[in-house]
Amino acid sequence: MALKGKKKGILERLDGGEVVIGDGGYVMALERRGYVTAGHWTPEAAVEHPEAVRQLHREFLRAGADVMQTFTFYCSDDKLGISGRVGSISGQQINEAACDLAREVANEGGTLVAGAISQTPCYTDSTSEGKVKEIFKKQLDVFMQKDIDFFIAEFFQHVEEAEWAVQVLVSSGKPVGATLCISPEGDQNRVSPGDCAVRLAKAGASMVGVNCHLDPTCGLKTVRKMKDGLEAAGVKVHLMLQPLGFNTPECNHGGYLTLPEFPLALESRAMTRWDMHKYAREAYDLGIRYIGGCCGFEPYHIRALAEELAPERGFLPPGSxxxxxxxxxxxxxxxxxxxxxxxxxxxxxxxxxxxxxxxxSMAIPHESF
Amino acid sequence: MALKGKKKGILERLDGGEVVIGDGGYVMALERRGYVTAGHWTPEAAVEHPEAVRQLHREFLRAGADVMQTFTFYCSDDKLGISGRVGSISGQQINEAACDLAREVANEGGTLVAGAISQTPCYTDSTSEGKVKEIFKKQLDVFMQKDIDFFIAEFFQHVEEAEWAVQVLVSSGKPVGATLCISPEGDQNRVSPGDCAVRLAKAGASMVGVNCHLDPTCGLKTVRKMKDGLEAAGVKVHLMLQPLGFNTPECNHGGYLTLPEFPLALESRAMTRWDMHKYAREAYDLGIRYIGGCCGFEPYHIRALAEELAPERGFLPPGSxxxxxxxxxxxxxxxxxxxxxxxxxxxxxxxxxxxxxxxxSMAIPHESF
Amino acid sequence: MALKGKKKGILERLDGGEVVIGDGGYVMALERRGYVTAGHWTPEAAVEHPEAVRQLHREFLRAGADVMQTFTFYCSDDKLGISGRVGSISGQQINEAACDLAREVANEGGTLVAGAISQTPCYTDSTSEGKVKEIFKKQLDVFMQKDIDFFIAEFFQHVEEAEWAVQVLVSSGKPVGATLCISPEGDQNRVSPGDCAVRLAKAGASMVGVNCHLDPTCGLKTVRKMKDGLEAAGVKVHLMLQPLGFNTPECNHGGYLTLPEFPLALESRAMTRWDMHKYAREAYDLGIRYIGGCCGFEPYHIRALAEELAPERGFLPPGSxxxxxxxxxxxxxxxxxxxxxxxxxxxxxxxxxxxxxxxxSMAIPHESF
Amino acid sequence: MALKGKKKGILERLDGGEVVIGDGGYVMALERRGYVTAGHWTPEAAVEHPEAVRQLHREFLRAGADVMQTFTFYCSDDKLGISGRVGSISGQQINEAACDLAREVANEGGTLVAGAISQTPCYTDSTSEGKVKEIFKKQLDVFMQKDIDFFIAEFFQHVEEAEWAVQVLVSSGKPVGATLCISPEGDQNRVSPGDCAVRLAKAGASMVGVNCHLDPTCGLKTVRKMKDGLEAAGVKVHLMLQPLGFNTPECNHGGYLTLPEFPLALESRAMTRWDMHKYAREAYDLGIRYIGGCCGFEPYHIRALAEELAPERGFLPPGSxxxxxxxxxxxxxxxxxxxxxxxxxxxxxxxxxxxxxxxxSMAIPHESF
Incomplete structure (x- = not known):
């Protein structure tokens, strides 16, 4: 896997028609390994237990992931403060440590590092563009100092907040991907997937799509609507999908947050590696070229994506x-x-x-929010 | 968790009425992490990817396990040879590396190291006591050199082979636990659980019980029968249970090997942490004091055992x-x-x-063997 | 239940805002009682075993049905011929006997008699308007001779054939209801439910809706689309629904014909009386005023409809x-x-x-036709 | 089906090695048809709606039943009184009417009439042998006057009460069958099936077995234990089984009375005709020669028994x-x-x-009584 010369950037790859395999879900996997607390899902383990985070990165790398996302979920100061979980560790410390871990493992395999930021409590509380952007800017500064390869703004329930994030991130000059955790009905304010995608693209995102909250079947539906919206608007960006690794056929707009099993009894909903083959193929056929996973994706699920798409990619991952x-x-x-x-x-x-x-076999979900 | 002075041995603990929490299943967890091949399930990762094995040990330690079992499943030369998986790596190398890894992590938490050996293809092929014992002896030598704390002979389908293993292991002077992978119907030759337990005790095992193959509910049934048999025979040993972390209510004598989902689509059978609370309590109530898990037990399942029994043990595990x-x-x-x-x-x-x-919700198992 | 004076006609009732309860499914109930052969489902029992048909009529009457549909399903000469089931009994004989039975029981309770006709093999084979209408005309003649109260053209998969049926039946001067066995996707040629409803109304039907093939949930969806289509077209007719009494959530356009369980293992899909309460309420709330059932509706299911709507109707059925x-x-x-x-x-x-x-809990339906 | 000459009696048939097909469940079928009230399940419809009872008899006859059981379930004066359902109709009237209906239909097909009596509230309240026997005696008198062919004492939860019933009935000189509604664990007082069977045989029953409460699989288990008990005791009687037509795999000793679905939402548990083929074959193979059904058995289920055993019986039923x-x-x-x-x-x-x-797929049954 040792690569000679300069690594190709994310857009170079996607523009060149390559399939990029994303990594899986860190917080839920590390919850089960004993390093993350369900509820606030904050990433202080990057500082407290770097060996655990490093190992999970390595497993995703070995499984075939082309990108190491920094383990920086919900790592804004406002969120960390609310969580009451981080003690004297600052957001900056976590973000720095997470960048170092991702980079260390990325270098072992020639993969890219994506700096990840996610939605903020500040948005819901204040909806102040200035305050929210300031939070993103602070994270951006750490990521730039650590020279990550590109950005992913992910897990946004409101397209507006995601737009703000993209606007901040593109100021860096690095490529930006943006994924919403929304249903085919649209975002929290029922902005349609098509309109969401167009707005994110116009804000400057080069990759647009969906992550978390719903299963691949549902995520594919939403991305299809994004694709249609983008085509109708004549806007060209790459499509991304990083869905749940759990079957959630009965979920409504609220996603898996509305399931009785969320978040501590989702076991029997876990997808198999064979389900992932199907998902990878369908995503590919829909034209998605950044294909990864979110909560519920363990290393072997990512490996299944890489194995399904080995004919297109030309190689199997090391884990095979x-x-x-x-x-x-x-x-x-x-x-x-x-x-x-x-x-x-x-x-x-x-x-x-x-x-x-x-x-x-199906639960009665909580009423959607 | 730093312990002063000499660690208490396994029998000291059990004789003193302590509850000992075992660790979980290594091969299946490492298969999903990308380091073990389903089929032969051999442990060459101890040599090839020690960081992955070390990390899983740490997670079980953190979850509350009092014992690190060496990652030496199916690590006899005959089995390794058949597997075709280990190339130039010898059984001795794997056993040595595995002992070192277990010891390294055990020392981080003051836990014990159990040298683990399991059934051999040689038994099925030759049923030659001499040959089989020679294989066990070879493994024993490595374990003694590495000074493990006690032995577990596990995953035996025939009580006879397990007896031979116990006979070899007790020659070391170290305590020996022995667990069979059998159903309430008995071993492969339908020797009853009660008779199995008595025979293992008479062979020299200080701890006797069941591991793998069936879920906790079923494992508890089998151990109950062992207990009855031991009481009837007036034999006193400690009881052990390390069952599957999968629901297998419809399984027959052949265990999960007869399920259509075995071994690569068992996801929806996975038990929750809450199921584990129930199991821990029932095992305790039955008088079992060595309570752990096997295939399907991830670190958080072990933590659930430790949390359920925290009142009896007097402390929570680090992972809590x-x-x-x-x-x-x-x-x-x-x-x-x-x-x-x-x-x-x-x-x-x-x-x-x-x-x-x-x-x-239930499969039609393959006819039992 | 003896009624003085002249019975109110179906339109008098519906125009007056009354809720009309239909009867249940004859062919499937009589199959289970031993009088109808699954496959062609022909109604020769009206001649061969009148006591069985009479008794089922009585049970529906007692359950609260306001209408006795003649037991004349698939009773066109072409269909009877193909079935090879009727020997020397003619279609005319069956139609006559069925009219007499319905009238006899209707008179016991003051209910109306609806002459029922259904789709013909002739339509699929020839699609000749002349031939098909001739077949309907022949049935019409018997019904007129027996002076039934109104007509129901039901179980049509093609709106065109149903239109022809309506055109023939309205020539009698009697009110005509028309129900298609279609999905929310429309008829066999994907004519939308809204367009179907408008066409049937324009052909002269006073009551329009859906029967058989899918469960109440699905039937309600289709009728809602019919309602929207009718409103959009400014056409006013009464709405009817007589769905399956089986749960078919996974069915595609092809309805229960595509289920593996069809037709001889549908038991576990049977709905309860409590499901019927829900259906009756939802149908009422949607504005449907002719509410009945088809295959799978046993007398107690009809009674449940009448019990749910007792507040609106002002009385309970005798069977209560x-x-x-x-x-x-x-x-x-x-x-x-x-x-x-x-x-x-x-x-x-x-x-x-x-x-x-x-x-x-859900089957994999056969691909839709 | 018209038979010349004298009908063969029940024992003549069974002693001659014939398979006797019983009829199905009257009260639950007639509840769904609108003539019986769930709860007390009393048979006043024999007087109030004879046509409905007659028709159901005919359907069972047509399905292949060799016996018409009188529709006299729970028709003792004490039970009728408690039910509050019969108004001025006396138990004697119902018993008489039921005998007449059974005889009328039996004569249409050359089948036998079995006078049926069941457990009494008097037993539970008083456990007075004298009082309970008096109640049975009163029913016996009507049956003797109507000259039924033999007796069935059925639906007894306590073997003692069933013994008393048998003792009363054998005084008539007619053959007596006795079936308990018990589980493999035994009767309400946990008298084992084997002991129950021996006691009933010794009391004078010529046919002994199980009816109602549990599904065929479970009923077969119980009868197998009866058979073993009888053989061990060297007692020879014929075996009978008339189980539920509902799947109840999770039921405990209390039978379907402990299911959440009992009695008004059992639909999805209904067995198919194909399940009945399996049951008939297994019953036959176990040596049972009186094979029928109880609650949940509709006419087509009985027909399936007759069709499965047509090779042994030499003919198909009329309903085929x-x-x-x-x-x-x-x-x-x-x-x-x-x-x-x-x-x-x-x-x-x-x-x-x-x-x-x-x-x-399985409910959590109420704790057994």
């Missing part, structure tokens, strides 16, 4: 050395009926059982 | 600093209906949905 | 003497926990289990 | 003229994928969906 495509490594199993599963058709058509006969 | 008991950290969530989930009753009574309406 | 509203008769049960079910909230919020853990 | 074996009549369907269902394998392996994704 410990994985047979479509279960082919099972050929060595001692039990004949397990051996027989070493093929694509088996896994592609399997309808996995939950082992929970007293549980429903 | 990033977790509110029974979801109490959700009190800080911005959404009112998520806030309301910050209580035990909510999570204890929740019936989580799978999000998979086209899938059944 | 053997039924407590919302389970109130359970107050007399000897078991305390059954007694406690004698209330609306219990039944309204119950999520009934299937007792079939190896079965999915 | 409207049914192709294993769906063969679907060969005439116009849709190609429905045509393809005209075979045994399709229906035998189908796993029918419920269409209810928000409902579980």
């Amino acid at each position: 050395e410990k994985h047979g495509l479509w279960g082919s490594a099972l050929i060595g199993h001692q039990l004949p009926w397990v051996k027989e599963k070493a093929n694509r058709k088996y896994w592609e058509t399997l309808l996995p059982a939950s082992g929970r006969p007293k549980c429903p | 600093e990033k977790h509110g008991l029974w979801g109490s950290a959700l009190i800080g969530h911005q959404l009112p209906w998520v806030k309301e989930k910050a209580n035990r009753k909510y999570w204890e009574t929740l019936l989580p949905a799978s999000g998979r309406p086209k899938c059944p | 003497e053997k039924h407590g509203l919302w389970g109130s008769a359970l107050i007399g049960h000897q078991l305390p926990w059954v007694k406690e079910k004698a209330n609306r909230k219990y039944w309204e919020t119950l999520l009934p289990a299937s007792g079939r853990p190896k079965c999915p | 003229e409207k049914h192709g074996l294993w769906g063969s009549a679907l060969i005439g369907h116009q849709l190609p994928w429905v045509k393809e269902k005209a075979n045994r394998k399709y229906w035998e392996t189908l796993l029918p969906a419920s269409g209810r994704p928000k409902c579980p």
Whole structure:
């Protein structure tokens, strides 16, 4: 994986028609590993337990991710303050540490580092453009000092706040991606996906799409509407998708936040690697070229994206050395009926059982907000 | 967590009435992290990617595990040879590296190191006591050189092979635990759980029980039968349980090996942390004092065991600093209906949905072997 | 229930704002009673086993139906011929016998008789307006001779054929209702529900709507679209709905014909009486005033419609003497926990289990035609 | 079906090795038809609506039942009094009318009439042998006057009360069958199925078994235990089974009375005709020769029993003229994928969906009594 010479930038790759594989969800994976608290989901582990964050970066790298997103979710000072979780650690310290970790691992594999910022409580409380932009500007300064490769503004429920973020970030001269956590119905104010996409593009984003909140099926629907909106407006940007790794077919506009299982009992909704093959293919077919994951995506889910799109990308990820495509490594199993599963058709058509006969297959979501 | 003076040994702890929390499942967790190949499940990552194994050890430590099991599953030369996965790496190298990793992390937390050995293909092929014992002896030598604290012979489908393993291991003078991967119907030859337990105790095991293959509910049934058998025979040993972290209510004698989802689509069967509270309590109530997990147990599952039994143990694990008991950290969530989930009753009574309406809740297992 | 004087006609009732309760599904109920063959579903039992047909009429009457539909489903000569089921019995004989049975029972309760005709194989084979109309004309002649009160043209997949039927039937001077078995996507040629409704109204139907093929939820969606289309076109007719009594949430355009369970294993999809309360209320709220059922509606389902709408109608059906509203008769049960079910909230919020853990909750329907 | 000469009696048939098909459940079928009130389930419809009872008898006859059970469930004076449902109608009137109806239809088909009596509230209240036997004696007198062919004492939760019933009934000189509504755990006092069967046989019953309360799978388990008990005791009687037509896999000792769905939302638990084929075959293979149904058995379920056992019995029931074996009549369907269902394998392996994704597959039963 050692790359000679200068790495290609994100836009160079996308403009050149490459498929870029994103990484998976850090906060939820690290919650399960014992380093993040569910609720505020703040990233102080970048300072407190760098080895855990570094290892997760490495696993996503090994799985085939072309980008290391800095572990800086909800890392604005206002959010950290509210969380009551960070003690004397400052937002700046976390952002710096997170940049260093992402860069360290990125360098091991020739991948890019994306500085990630997300929505702020300040927006909801004040809706003051000045205050909110100041918060983003402060984060931007750290990222610029650490020379990240590009930016991702993600997990925005209001397109307006995302626009502000993009406006701040593009001032850096670096490429900016922007993904909203919205449903096919649109953002929190029901601005349609098409209009959201056009506004983000006009604000300066080079990559536009959706992350978190809903499953791939639903995320694909929303991005399709974004695509249609962009085409209708004659605006050209790259499409991104980083959805949940959980099945949420019954979710309404409010996304998985409205599920009874959120956030501490989502296990039986987890998607398989085979579900990810399907998602990767459908995303590719829709024209999305930045394809990653969010909460629920573990390293092997990212590997499945890279394996599905290996024909297009021309190579398998390093982690595939410990994985047979479509279960082919099972050929060595001692039990004949397990051996027989070493093929694509088996896994592609399997309808996995939950082992929970007293549980429903769909929940009744909380009313959407 | 820094401990002064000499660590208490496993038997000292158990004889003193302490609850010992085991660690979780290494091979399946590392498969999902990209370091183990499903099928033969061999542990060469101890040599190839020590950082990944070390990190998982740390997470189990942080979750409250009192024991680091060496990452030496299926690490006998015959099995490694068949797997075709290890290239020029020898079993001895893996066993050594695994001992070092377990010891390194154990020292960070004052926990014990258990040298783990498991069933061999040699037994099935030859059923030669001499040959099989020789294989165990070879592993024993490495473990003794590395001065592990005690032994666990685990994942044996035939009580006879487990007896041989125990006989070899007790020759070391170290305490030996022995767990079978059997159903309430007994071992592969339908030797009853009660008889199995008595035989293992008579062979010299100080701790006897069940691991892998079936879910906690089923594991508890089998251990209950072991307990009855031991009592009937007037034999006294400690009870151990390290079951699957997957719901397998419909499994027959063959365990999860007979499920259509095994091994690459088990996601929707994954148990929640709340299921683990229930398991820990029931195991404790049954008199089991070595309570851990096997495949499917991620660090947060182990933490749930430690949290449930914190009143008995007198302390919470380090990882609980990033977790509110029974979801109490959700009190800080911005959404009112998520806030309301910050209580035990909510999570204890929740019936989580799978999000998979086209899938059944129980599979039709393959006929048992 | 004996009524003095002249019965009010169907339009008098609907124009006067009354709610008219339709009857349930004859062919499927009589299949289960042993008198109809699944497949061609022809009504020769009107001649062969009049007592069985009469009894089912009586049960629907007793359940509160205001209309007895003649048991003349698929009773055109071309369909009867293809079925190979009727031997020497002619279509005319069946139509006559069916009219007599409906009239006999209608007279016991002061209800109306609706002569029912349905789609013909001739339409699919020839699409000859002349031939198809001739078939309808032949049925019309019998119905006129027997002096039925009004007509229902039902179970048409193509709006064109339904238009032809309406055109023939209105020539009689009797009121005509027309219901299509279509999805919200429209008829077989994807003519939209709104356009279908307008065309049927223009052809002369006084009541327009949907029957069979999909469940109440879906039927309500389609009728809502019909209503919108009618309003947009400024056309005024009454709305009708007689949906399936089976849950079919996953069905596509092809309706329950595309389900794996169709037609001989639909049991676990059967709706409860409580589901019917919900349906009746929603249909009423949408402005539908002819509310009945089709396949899967047993007498107690019709009774539930009449019970839900008793406040609007001003009376309970005769069959309610053997039924407590919302389970109130359970107050007399000897078991305390059954007694406690004698209330609306219990039944309204119950999520009934299937007792079939190896079965999915949604099937994969056959591709739509 | 007209039979010449004297009908063979029940014991003549069973002793001769014939398979006797019982009829289905009257009270629940008639509740859905509008003639019985759920809760006390009393049979006053025999007097009030004889046509409805007669028609259901006919349908069971047509389905292949060899026995018409009198519609006299819970028809003891004490139960009728408590029910508050019968007004001025006396138990004697109902019993007489029910005998007449059963005889009338039996004569149409050459079948036998079984006088049916069931458990009394008097037993639970007084446990006075004298009083309880007096109640049975009073019913016996009507049955003897109407010259029924044999007796069935059914739906007894306590073997003691059933013994008393048998003792009274055998005094008539007619053959007596006795079925308990118990689980594999035994009767209400946990008298084992084996002991129950032996006691009933010793009391004079010639046929012994189980009815109602649990599904065929469970009923078969209980009868198997009865059989083992009888064999161990060296007692020879015929075995009977008339289970529920609902799937109740999760039920405990208390049977379907403990299900949340009991009694007014059991729809999705209903068994298919194909389930009944399986049940009939398993019952036959276990050596049961009186095979029928109870609550939930509609006429077509009984027909399925008769069709499955047609090879053994040598004939199909009359109702099969409207049914192709294993769906063969679907060969005439116009849709190609429905045509393809005209075979045994399709229906035998189908796993029918419920269409209810928000409902579980197993309920949590009320604690057993």
